[in-house]
Amino acid sequence: MSIQEQLKQILAEAKWSQDDLAHRLDVAPKTLSFWITGKTEPRDKHLKRIQDIYFDIVGRTEVDRVYLDDLKKKAEATHLDLKELLNNEELLKIATLYLTYHTNNIEGSTMTIDDVATVLDDENAVIANKSYREQAEARNHRTAFLFLLDQLKIEGKNFKWSSGLILETHKRLMNSLLDDAGNYRKYGVRVLGSSIARANHISVPQKIDDLVAYMNTPTDDIIERLAKTHAIFELIHPFGDGNGRTGRLIMFTQAMQYGIVPPLVLKERKRAYYKYLENADKTENYDLLSMFIAESVLSTDKLLR
Incomplete structure (x- = not known):
């Protein structure tokens, strides 16, 4: 799943506004909007944070013992x-x-x-x-x-x-x-x-x-x-x-x-x-x-x- 799809699914499942998610990612709402539309790509530290939030909201399929x-x-x-x-x-x-x-x-x-x-x-x-x-x-x-x-x-x-x-x-x-x-x-x-x-x-x-x-x-x-x-x-x-x-x-x-x-x-x-x-x-x-x-x-x- 692409980062754009992950971001959209987070917003849909958590019922957050883009401002809410931007706040949690500690970025400007405009930056998040660019990520969602694919105009720019998040850097590594933000990729990790997006994936962590995604798994928190959507759920994992396995857990390390x-x-x-x-x-x-x-x-x-x-x-x-x-x-x-x-x-x-x-x-x-x-x-x-x-x-x-x-x-x-x-x-x-x-x-x-x-x-x-x-x-x-x-x-x-x-x-x-x-x-x-x-x-x-x-x-x-x-x-x-x-x-x-x-x-x-x-x-x-x-x-x-x-x-x-x-x-x-x-x-x-x-x-x-x-x-x-x-x-x-x-x-x-x-x-x-x-x-x-x-x-x-x-x-x-x-x-x-x-x-x-x-x-x-x-x-x-x-x-x-x-x-x-x-x-x-x-x-x-x-x-x-x-x-x-x-x-x-x-x-x-x-x-x-x-x-x-x-x-x-x-x-x-x-x-x-x-x-x-x-x-x-x-x-x-x-x-x-x-x-x-x-x-x-x-x-x-x-x-x-």
Whole structure:
């Protein structure tokens, strides 16, 4: 793929303007425009940066084991204590805002980060050019997120995952948006753009129980635990709607449970994220998804610090 094609695909997938991408490449917008049209070619240092951004956005097909192990060590060396998060009002506000904004945008919300901040800051605020559903999704997501953190705080070291906890999380997330919020689906589903079949609805309760049992076992590989849990949960697809958001909330809380900085899945990386999930579901190899989660932990650490 030519550099021109890579640049165009970055813009299309990340939904950035040329000014946004130029800023990330530390070049003038006019220079970027010349690269896109083929009037000039980037120098080596910019070629490397373009390819790095391209793989971040579109995704890789393989990962070097040494690189992955080093990345996982760095991610697992981060630290965010639950008390620190809950006792720091500004830190909690930022974490809630960015998690809510990105996770809902991945699912198609058109709300800007300022829109999300407005509805989270004021329960009575109504944004005229945004749907009721989008605004309710933002408030519901915060409710579900704080519910999980509260459960983690109450139980402390005795915290255990359960199917009931997952159902209660989904109930809060999809309150007033889904008739069967907080209940497993009783029908088949297909995921748009995926060729992989989801679990038969009859088997969902048992599969979730099996997953919960796995989540509650000790591990020496936190990043792979997050990756495998997330991939299996999304493959089961236990609910009629809200599976992605519930799964990302579980992953965030799992990270907090282990005391590391939680991974924030950025909306700009949606293409890579789905690619790695699909790969994990097809191959039962979690290396690429683990790489993505470790990278997301490190990017969240930069954001929060």
